[in-house]
């Protein structure tokens with residue numbers, strides 16, 4: 514009897530007569546399509562979350578410009594990186610990757626803040 518989860522490929526081969534680990538071409542195509550659907554949904558969520566984050570940071574940029582505060586705040590960044598690294602570890606995500614990603618996003622935010630401070634936006 515195939516006791517695997519219905520969403521998982523048949524790894525026993527008992528139902529199909531294949532060797533363990535094998536799936537039919539149709540199974541692979543369906544499984545790939547299912548996983549890619551999930552990836553597409555996650556990518557859409559990431560884009561929407563980033564858009565919301567940038568809406569907030571744009572407001573911070575205008576607030577800073579109005580009050581002559583510097584675009585970057587390295588001590589805040591250090592706290593965020595420490596926090597994100599911990600979150601990544603808990604989630605079994607590479608903390609170095611999480612740090613690189615946050616630094617990449619923050620660099621773009623600082624660029625926006627510099628533009629706002631220069632009165633160009």
Ligand SMILES: C=C(O[C@@H]1C=C(C(=O)O)C=C[C@H]1O)C(=O)O
Nearest residue numbers: 570573584585586589590619622
């Ligand atoms: C958004 C800010 O400005 C900059 C951008 C940050 C970010 O994108 O998280 C954090 C610190 C600042 O260097 C802030 O000061 O909160």
